[in-house]
Amino acid sequence: MTFDDALAAMRRLSSGARHAHTGQWVAGALRTRIAEGDLPPGTKLLEEALGSALGVSRNTLREAFGILAAENIVTRVPNRGVFVARPTAEDIAEIYRVRRYLEPAALRWGGAGSRVATAELDAVIARARSARDAGDVAAMAGANQEFHKAVVARAGSARFDAIMSEVLAEMRLVFHGMGDDPAFHAPYVEANGDIAALLRADRADEAAEGMRAYLDQAESQLLAAVRRS
Amino acid sequence: MTFDDALAAMRRLSSGARHAHTGQWVAGALRTRIAEGDLPPGTKLLEEALGSALGVSRNTLREAFGILAAENIVTRVPNRGVFVARPTAEDIAEIYRVRRYLEPAALRWGGAGSRVATAELDAVIARARSARDAGDVAAMAGANQEFHKAVVARAGSARFDAIMSEVLAEMRLVFHGMGDDPAFHAPYVEANGDIAALLRADRADEAAEGMRAYLDQAESQLLAAVRRS
DNA sequence: AACACGTGGATTGTTGAACAATTCACGTGG
DNA sequence: CCACGTGAATTGTTCAACAATCCACGTGTT
Numbered sequence: 001m002t003f004d005d006a007l008a009a010m011r012r013l014s015s016g017a018r019h020a021h022t023g024q025w026v027a028g029a030l031r032t033r034i035a036e037g038d039l040p041p042g043t044k045l046l047e048e049a050l051g052s053a054l055g056v057s058r059n060t061l062r063e064a065f066g067i068l069a070a071e072n073i074v075t076r077v078p079n080r081g082v083f084v085a086r087p088t089a090e091d092i093a094e095i096y097r098v099r100r101y102l103e104p105a106a107l108r109w110g111g112a113g114s115r116v117a118t119a120e121l122d123a124v125i126a127r128a129r130s131a132r133d134a135g136d137v138a139a140m141a142g143a144n145q146e147f148h149k150a151v152v153a154r155a156g157s158a159r160f161d162a163i164m165s166e167v168l169a170e171m172r173l174v175f176h177g178m179g180d181d182p183a184f185h186a187p188y189v190e191a192n193g194d195i196a197a198l199l200r201a202d203r204a205d206e207a208a209e210g211m212r213a214y215l216d217q218a219e220s221q222l223l224a225a226v227r228r229s
Numbered sequence: 230m231t232f233d234d235a236l237a238a239m240r241r242l243s244s245g246a247r248h249a250h251t252g253q254w255v256a257g258a259l260r261t262r263i264a265e266g267d268l269p270p271g272t273k274l275l276e277e278a279l280g281s282a283l284g285v286s287r288n289t290l291r292e293a294f295g296i297l298a299a300e301n302i303v304t305r306v307p308n309r310g311v312f313v314a315r316p317t318a319e320d321i322a323e324i325y326r327v328r329r330y331l332e333p334a335a336l337r338w339g340g341a342g343s344r345v346a347t348a349e350l351d352a353v354i355a356r357a358r359s360a361r362d363a364g365d366v367a368a369m370a371g372a373n374q375e376f377h378k379a380v381v382a383r384a385g386s387a388r389f390d391a392i393m394s395e396v397l398a399e400m401r402l403v404f405h406g407m408g409d410d411p412a413f414h415a416p417y418v419e420a421n422g423d424i425a426a427l428l429r430a431d432r433a434d435e436a437a438e439g440m441r442a443y444l445d446q447a448e449s450q451l452l453a454a455v456r457r458s
Numbered sequence: 459a460a461c462a463c464g465t466g467g468a469t470t471g472t473t474g475a476a477c478a479a480t481t482c483a484c485g486t487g488g
Numbered sequence: 489c490c491a492c493g494t495g496a497a498t499t500g501t502t503c504a505a506c507a508a509t510c511c512a513c514g515t516g517t518t
Contacts, residue, residue, distance in 0.1 A: 019508060020307035020471060047499070057473045059288055062500085066295045078249035079480045079499060097386045105334035109441065157326045163392075212338065248479060249500060276470070286502045291471085308470060308509045 004045075006038045007053040010123040017056070023063035025098035026056055030064060031169070034084055047073065055187055061140050070164045073173075087174050088224050094218040095170055102160065103151050103215065104208035107199065110154030120150050121196040128189045144185055145171065147192045151211070178225060188218065232275075235267045236282040246285070252292035255285055259293060260398070263302055265311055270315035270402050274303065300395045302402075316403050318455050324399055325448040331389060331396075331439035332380050332444065336428065339383030346383050350425040353379055357418045365410040373414055374400065376421045380440070407454060416445065 001009075008195040010029065017025035033039050051061045069076040087095070101166045111117040128143035145168050178184055191214050198207035239258065240403045246254035262268050280290045291365035298305040304387075316324070340346040355377045360368035374397050381393040407413055420443050 022472070042515095044419070048497095058499090059474090062470060063291070063295060063472095066292060067299075067418075072300045080482095081499065094386060094388060097384065098388050101331070101338060101384050101386070101389065104338070105330040108337075109330060155326065155330050157323060157330070159323060159327050159356040160330065251501070277468095287470090289501090292501095305517095310470065377507060 003039070003043060003049075006033060006043075007049055009033070009038065010050070010053045011159050013054070022056060022060050023067065026054055026061060026064035027067040029054065030068060031071075031073060033170055035169060037176060039084050041084050041176055043084040045082045045084065047081075056090045072170055073166075085170065085173055087170060089223055090176055091170070092219065092226065095167055095174075097146075097217055098167060100212055100215045102164065103148060104211045106155040106160070107195070107211055108204050108208035110156065111199075117150065118196060120201050121147060121199070123191075124150055125189065125193050125196060130137050132182070132186050132189050137182050137185060137213065140182070140189065141175065141185045144188055144192065151195075163175055174222065174226075177229060178222075184218075184221065184225075188214070191192070230267050232268070232278075235262060236261070238267065239282045242283070246454070248302075251285060251289050252296065255283055255290060255293035256296040258283065259297060259299075260302060264398060266403055268313050268447060270313050270405055272313040274311045274313065278311075281379060293354065301399055302395075313403055314399065316399055318452055320399070321403060321448065321451055321455065324396055324403075327392070327445055328377075329441055329444045330379060331393065331415070333440045335381045335384040336424070336440055337433050337437035339385065340428075346379065347425060347429050349379050350376060350421075350428070354418065354422050354425060357421065361411070361415055361418050366411050366414060369411070369418065370404065370414045372413060373417055373421065380424075391424055403455075406458060407451075413450065413454075417443070 008163070010033065013029060020216050030039070038214050039045070041072040045065070047061055051058045054061070065074060065076060065082045069082070072091075073085055076081050077083065085091075124143055124146045128140050128147065131137075131143055133140035149161075149164055149168060152160050175184065191210075195214070197211055198204070198210060239262065242258060255388035259268070259274070268274070274294070276287050276290055280287045283290070288373045294303060294305060297303040298311070301320075302314055304312050308310065314320075353372055357369050357376065360366075360372055378390075378393055378397060381389050404413065420439075424436050424439055424443070427433070427439060
């Protein structure tokens, strides 16, 4: 899908903006388009064209850009414009650094006394298994992401939930360049299951340490692929 | 200091804004004013007055507001305006939730093999002790904050550093209503020392657990004070 | 006295035009 | 091939205007 195609598609969006929420609506529309791959990493988001397509002024669009830049979904380069983020190896390293603290902390200390949250993890893993067995890589990747989101949700913190949503959005940008290669997702389906099993056995510390090793491995694999491309 | 006084003071700022960085400059100027207590929690930040005082257009000021709102330094209420944040008990609970995961994780897993970072913690604790002994509550509080900032810095993550800076800025807004009461800061000077000692003894897990207990206590104390006021 | 309603003014949210500043793309000359 | 100049495109910011919403105050009713 070209930039012009994406513009045409956005022209067809019925404006869901309500007064005093227009900037947020625009940010949401762009976020969705980016997540769906319509606006691939590196795409320059031209203010005039995009503002016209979405039926908003440049000022309002710039407000949406501010929101998305704060989420690392777009990269704002002063005087040069706004681009859909294309995570570098350094960006990936930082994303995994954040995950290597955040997810194990949520496993180690979060969800105390909660059997409900473990059931939720199990449900997500079951979905990942089904998708893997059906050869549906996108659904498997999505389910794996849901697993990690649920892990962090054990902390019960709205801010961590928001951070994790952003991190996962960035991961999707990273995976955009990997095509639908099952090697990045399939091995982790069972690894997710192992972590859930440790939790169920009240071995939270081991689950936390296992998650750190898992994320080390996933990071190495991903960085290797980035270096090859 | 009244809002008008704060405006007058801002009128005297020489404009350090450089093209394409004006919004950020404005955000920085406001951040500083808020941190220094010139604009107390709850203060309404009027666009017209503030824009005129700072010599920037309303659009540019709104961009700065967006930045500060994302940092939870100001609260943006649609159609009503922007106010210096006044953290509620719920906000405080959320701040401590974040800290209860972030700081122990950095202690437990961060700074591996680093003696340098422990020395830095010790230096900050020494400063806190001096300030406490001199009866300088503001300096003691500041040094305690530096301790926590250094704890998180052991993770080596730019994003966590940024999150912690925001959290500490919010803590300052919380403490703004407490006056210079040493009871909120003095007991923690030695507690910080205990945590540093555990780290030096390579007992990171105990340091992490100790930090969680410490933050529980600090939260309870603060929430009790908020409920009394 | 307390409450409900209406009105005018103040303020915020957004648009669009204009201008300043910077970058980009292209052509020309060495 | 590289350096430089130029015009156009684009971004960053300002300004004025208008739409939308809220706030403060006055008036009337209970």
